[in-house]
Amino acid sequence: MTYQGDMSGRPVLVTGAARGIGLAIAYAFGARGARVAINDRDPADVDRAVAALREKGSDAIAVPGDISDEHACAGIVAKACDGEGRLAVLVNNAAIGRAAPLASHKTDYWRKVLDVNLTGPFLLARAAQEALRQARGAIVNIASAAAYGMKDQCSYDASKGGLISLTRSLALEFGPAGVRVNSVCPGFVDTEMLKSDANLHRHSQKFARSLPLGRLARPEEIAEAVLWLGSDDASYVTGHALFVDGGWIRP
Amino acid sequence: MTIANSLEGFTILVTGAAGGIGAVAARTLSARGARLLLTDRDAGTLAPLAAELAAEYRVADLDDRNQITDLVDWADQRGMDALVNNAGIVSMAPIEDFPDADWDRVIEINLTAVHLLTRNFARCRIARGGGGAIVNIASMSYKGMTRQIAYVASKGGVVSLTKGAAMELARHKIRVNAVAPGMTETEMTNPADGSQDRLRLRMMEQIPLRRYGEPQEIASVVAFLISRDASYVTGEVIHASGGARL
Numbered sequence: 320m321t322y323q324g325d326m327s328g329r330p331v332l333v334t335g336a337a338r339g340i341g342l343a344i345a346y347a348f349g350a351r352g353a354r355v356a357i358n359d360r361d362p363a364d365v366d367r368a369v370a371a372l373r374e375k376g377s378d379a380i381a382v383p384g385d386i387s388d389e390h391a392c393a394g395i396v397a398k399a400c401d402g403e404g405r406l407a408v409l410v411n412n413a414a415i416g417r418a419a420p421l422a423s424h425k426t427d428y429w430r431k432v433l434d435v436n437l438t439g440p441f442l443l444a445r446a447a448q449e450a451l452r453q454a455r456g457a458i459v460n461i462a463s464a465a466a467y468g469m470k471d472q473c474s475y476d477a478s479k480g481g482l483i484s485l486t487r488s489l490a491l492e493f494g495p496a497g498v499r500v501n502s503v504c505p506g507f508v509d510t511e512m513l514k515s516d517a518n519l520h521r522h523s524q525k526f527a528r529s530l531p532l533g534r535l536a537r538p539e540e541i542a543e544a545v546l547w548l549g550s551d552d553a554s555y556v557t558g559h560a561l562f563v564d565g566g567w568i569r570p
Numbered sequence: 571m572t573i574a575n576s577l578e579g580f581t582i583l584v585t586g587a588a589g590g591i592g593a594v595a596a597r598t599l600s601a602r603g604a605r606l607l608l609t610d611r612d613a614g615t616l617a618p619l620a621a622e623l624a625a626e627y628r629v630a631d632l633d634d635r636n637q638i639t640d641l642v643d644w645a646d647q648r649g650m651d652a653l654v655n656n657a658g659i660v661s662m663a664p665i666e667d668f669p670d671a672d673w674d675r676v677i678e679i680n681l682t683a684v685h686l687l688t689r690n691f692a693r694c695r696i697a698r699g700g701g702g703a704i705v706n707i708a709s710m711s712y713k714g715m716t717r718q719i720a721y722v723a724s725k726g727g728v729v730s731l732t733k734g735a736a737m738e739l740a741r742h743k744i745r746v747n748a749v750a751p752g753m754t755e756t757e758m759t760n761p762a763d764g765s766q767d768r769l770r771l772r773m774m775e776q777i778p779l780r781r782y783g784e785p786q787e788i789a790s791v792v793a794f795l796i797s798r799d800a801s802y803v804t805g806e807v808i809h810a811s812g813g814a815r816l
Contacts, residue, residue: 323575323602323793490813494778499813506802531740536802543799552575552794555752555787557778557813566740566804569733 324550327352329454330406331549332399334386334443335413337364339510340461342371343538344410347546349377356382356399358413386413386439392446399447405454408549409447411440411482412461416475429474436478437485444489444500455497459548460486461541462502464564479504483560490558499557501548506564509535531566575790575797578603580703582796583645585632585687586657588615590756591707594785595656595792596623602793607645610657632657632683633675642690646698652796653691655684655706655728660721673720680724681731688735692744700742703796706732707788708750710811725750729807736805745804749791752811753782778813 331348335341337359349355349372357368362383372379382398384391400406414436417428440460451458465472466480483502490500507513507523513535514520527535544563547553562568582599586592587608596619600606606625610616613629620627626648630641642650658680661672688704695702711718712725729748736746753759753773759782760766774780791810794800809815 323790491778494813495780497779499779531737531804532745532802533741540799540802543801544803547575547794547799552790554790555779555783555810555812556791556808559809561803561808562806563802565802566736569736569805 323552324351324546326407326546326550328354329408330354330356330399330401331408331410332356332358332382332396332406332443332447333410333412334358334439337361337368339512340505340508340538340541341412342368343542344412344545345372345379346375346377347539347542348408348549349375349379351546352378353407354378354380354401356380356395358382358384358386358395358399360385386443387434389442392442396443396446396450400450403453404450405456406447406450407454407456409443409451409456409458410461410545410549411443411458413439414461414478416472418471420471421473424473432474433478433481436475437481440482441485444485448493451493451498452496457498457549457553458486458489458493458500459545460500460502461545462486462504462560464504464506464562464568466504467568467570486560487558494557499548499553501553501556501558502560503541503544503548504560504562504564504568505536505541506530506562506567507535508538508541510538527565530564534565536563536565575793575799576603577793577797580604580652580796581607581649582652582654583607583609583642583650583691584654584656585609587627588612588619589656590758591751591754591785591788592656593619595654595789596625598786598789598793599654599796600625604652604796605649607648607650609641632687633678635686638683638686639690642687642694646694650691651695651701652703653687653705654792654796655687655704657683658707658724660718662717664717665719668719676720677724677727680721681727684728685731688731688746692735692739692742695744696742700744702744704735704744704746705792705795706746706748707792708732708748708807710750710752710809710815712750713815732807733805740804745800747795747800747803747805748807749788749795750807750809750811751783751788752809752814753777754788755782755784776814777811781812783810783812
């Protein structure tokens with residue numbers, strides 16, 4: 320019998336996969352037999368994540384590079400594909416954020432955040448379009464519940480709202496080729512990055528108590544939703560924004 | 571290898587289990603390890619399905635509120651910890667001619683029964699210390715569709731009920747979600763006489779994936795939403811429509 324979420328031998332590319340949610344996504348695909356291409360900016364970080372996956376018996380390769388760089392994207396995709404030039408799943412997870420109210424939100428913050436969070440997924444989708452068509456594959460974009468607005472995060476919020484719209488647009492374009500495009504919108508997730516900032520961690524735990532489910536998400540809970548959307552179990556789901564946010568937004 | 575969306579250990583009550591999507595959902599949930607409790611209006615197709623899946627079944631009319639109470643009590647005694655509200659009916663007529671009796675009946679089965687089943691499910695689960703999952707079968711028609719106004723309104727109601735119940739029942743560790751199917755392959759949408767063929771071609775042009783969904787593709791959404799893999803997902807309505815009506 321075929322296992323649900325079986326990804327045996329399928330080439331999957333996860334960006335921003337050196338830590339946090341991205342690493343959890345890489346683990347989830349790896350555990351279901353995928354050949355996971357790990358992307359992040361720093362090659363040493365990528366190597367560590369690849370080693371961590373291999374230690375768990377998963378198949379992983381390193382594809383470091385800057386996804387906001389058009390030329391780098393072509394190389395990242397080429398390395399992530401299998402021998403036949405196919406890519407089964409592209410997970411656009413890499414993202415950055417800068418908290419600052421509008422008055423002190425520097426143009427430079429805005430451009431950098433949009434570059435990584437929105438232009439990056441666009442560049443990778445374009446670079447991977449043929450490889451995805453060949454595999455009748457899927458794109459999963461990691462957007463955010465912040466697309467509905469979070470104070471002092473205007474560039475981040477706009478980038479994630481844009482990513483939801485990009486998802487819908489690409490779903491229309493790729494649909495006839497059998498390629499599905501969806502987004503996952505996490506709420507607050509209990510990552511190492513969140514824990515490293517004691518103030519932010521305390522604030523988000525307090526906020527999480529006001530959510531219907533009353534707690535932060537574990538990175539694995541985001542990863543399982545991404546795996547599901549990338550798997551054949553979601554074969555009739557495309558253009559959707561799946562909120563994994565403990566009941567927060569309810570769009 | 572870790573199996574995704576395993577339903578080992580769940581006992582799931584499925585309404586409308588003899589129908590097109592219901593029977594496929596029951597088979598899928600069973601294949602993924604769940605124990606099933608099936609219900610529908612008549613025993614005709616229900617009994618053989620129950621035998622096939624080694625499931626128990628109970629005939630019930632969802633427009634009879636006493637029968638709903640008895641049904642949920644029956645399921646609770648058998649360890650029910652998940653509920654799939656799948657039963658639904660449709661009545662076709664233009665708004666200006668829409669019969670009152672049809673409106674009442676569609677709202678009763680598609681919306682009121684979903685509330686009553688949800689309410690009684692919540693009572694039973696809370697009495698047992700909480701925990702559980704509900705998946706409602708809505709429809710993309712909640713965004714608007716012609717000549718079936720009661721159905722459209724009932725499914726819009728189901729979507730709102732899903733979100734309200736998700737908020738309210740979360741503290742009892744009960745998650746509530748819905749799947750909104752688009753055009754799905756059933757005997758109704760694809761009859762053997764080919765009478766729907768021209769309509770189907772026209773509809774498919776509007777669907778980004780260029781095809782109708784298989785009941786299996788709705789069932790696999792239900793399985794995910796019940797499973798522990800969806801443990802942080804509640805109040806969500808997953809569109810399983812091939813991208814149509816985004």
